[in-house]
Amino acid sequence: MATVGKVPVSVGHESSLSAALEAQKYLQSRLTATSETTSFRSIPIIDLTKSFSSSLTDRQEVARQINEACTTVGFFYITAHGIPEEVCNNVLNLAHRFFHELPQSSKEAIHMKHSNHFRGYEPAAFSSVNDFTSKETKEAFNWGYETGLDPTGGDGKYVELDGTSEGAVNQWPQESELPGFYNGISKYYGEVLQLSRHLFRLFALSLALPEDYFETLMTHPGGIARLIRYPPSINPKPLSALNEDEEIGLGAHTDYECFTLLLQDSNPGLEILSPDGHWISAEPVNGGIVVNVGDFLMRWTNGVYKSTVHRVVNRTAKERYSTPLFFSINYDEIVETLPSCLSKDNPSKFPPITAGRYVLDRLALTVKTGKY
Numbered sequence: 001m002a003t004v005g006k007v008p009v010s011v012g013h014e015s016s017l018s019a020a021l022e023a024q025k026y027l028q029s030r031l032t033a034t035s036e037t038t039s040f041r042s043i044p045i046i047d048l049t050k051s052f053s054s055s056l057t058d059r060q061e062v063a064r065q066i067n068e069a070c071t072t073v074g075f076f077y078i079t080a081h082g083i084p085e086e087v088c089n090n091v092l093n094l095a096h097r098f099f100h101e102l103p104q105s106s107k108e109a110i111h112m113k114h115s116n117h118f119r120g121y122e123p124a125a126f127s128s129v130n131d132f133t134s135k136e137t138k139e140a141f142n143w144g145y146e147t148g149l150d151p152t153g154g155d156g157k158y159v160e161l162d163g164t165s166e167g168a169v170n171q172w173p174q175e176s177e178l179p180g181f182y183n184g185i186s187k188y189y190g191e192v193l194q195l196s197r198h199l200f201r202l203f204a205l206s207l208a209l210p211e212d213y214f215e216t217l218m219t220h221p222g223g224i225a226r227l228i229r230y231p232p233s234i235n236p237k238p239l240s241a242l243n244e245d246e247e248i249g250l251g252a253h254t255d256y257e258c259f260t261l262l263l264q265d266s267n268p269g270l271e272i273l274s275p276d277g278h279w280i281s282a283e284p285v286n287g288g289i290v291v292n293v294g295d296f297l298m299r300w301t302n303g304v305y306k307s308t309v310h311r312v313v314n315r316t317a318k319e320r321y322s323t324p325l326f327f328s329i330n331y332d333e334i335v336e337t338l339p340s341c342l343s344k345d346n347p348s349k350f351p352p353i354t355a356g357r358y359v360l361d362r363l364a365l366t367v368k369t370g371k372y
């Protein structure tokens with residue numbers, strides 16, 4: 001089994017802190033590297049139809065494509081994923097309503113600064129994924145797992161990133177101010193949570209593990225999600241090799257959790273960095289959801305699955321909306337390198353790590369308040 005059990009969260013904190021600092025160094029090295037031999041110019045599209053088949057061979061066929069994508073690009077689109085179109089359209093529409101209809105004073109009332117858990121409204125330039133050298137233009141609304149949002153009802157043992165369980169920590173807008181908001185979010189979140197569990201079964205197959213290998217690790221999973229708004233560009237510019245963008249929506253970064261499922265509207269903006277230093281636009285695919293490997297899964301697979309650097313630059317005169325879910329396992333699990341990613345010639349490169357603490361230490365580096 002990959003987990004080595006549950007321990008008090010303080011144990012292993014030092015290693016997750018140094019892991020967070022290592023990750024920052026890794027990011028800097030990726031941003032300056034230009035000479036890797038493996039590279040890519042496009043992002044694969046994986047049709048999930050066969051993943052829902054009762055035939056294991058069919059499911060393994062999809063898992064093989066996932067393995068190929070994760071060992072090379074670290075990003076792929078999924079289509080035929082089963083989330084109804086109207087649920088997706090509705091959540092993007094709610095994002096628009098949140099930023100346009102909710103009065104500023106109500107946004108302030110649920111400002112992220114009131115939260116110990118990075119939840120609530122986050123204005124532009126409040127956080128920065130890499131070192132605060134440029135102000136990020138995005139604004140966001142952040143929330144996380146609640147038992148009531150989980151269609152399975154969970155196992156009632158949810159803990160936050162720091163291992164505590166304080167009860168409800170999400171900061172929601174008042175129903176009277178944004179009618180239907182909680183319901184619409186809840187519908188999408190439930191769907192995308194279940195899709196993430198489905199994907200984890202495919203990830204297990206893709207890593208030559210039993211299909212239910214991760215099952216007991218996602219009974220109260222971490223799942224931070226956001227509505228993000230990128231303002232229209234003041235000075236729209238096409239993507240160029242010169243990399244001299246003044247308006248950065250979200251700076252270059254890797255994600256922290258196991259994997260991310262990202263719904264984006266019809267405006268491009270997401271760009272991913274190929275190993276030889278080219279930014280590739282992850283154009284929206286009709287009915288598609290973007291999936292990318294996060295650093296926690298990269299570590300867990302001993303570096304076999306790639307966590308790829310990406311950023312967002314809105315190059316259009318239209319605003320852009322997106323909704324990522326950062327799917328993690330139960331935050332109180334401690335994991336060590338997956339057995340199928342180890343061999344005599346390839347010993348573990350990473351020490352055991354607590355799922356929540358690792359993410360917390362990464363997130364804490366993105367805000368200046370010093371509060372977290």
Ligand SMILES: O=C(O)CCC(=O)C(=O)O
Nearest residue numbers: 228255264270312322324
């Ligand atoms: O908005 C997007 O397209 C990407 C968002 C993202 O990369 C993130 O929130 O980590």
Ligand SMILES: [Fe+2]
Nearest residue numbers: 253254255310
């Ligand atoms: Fe990201």
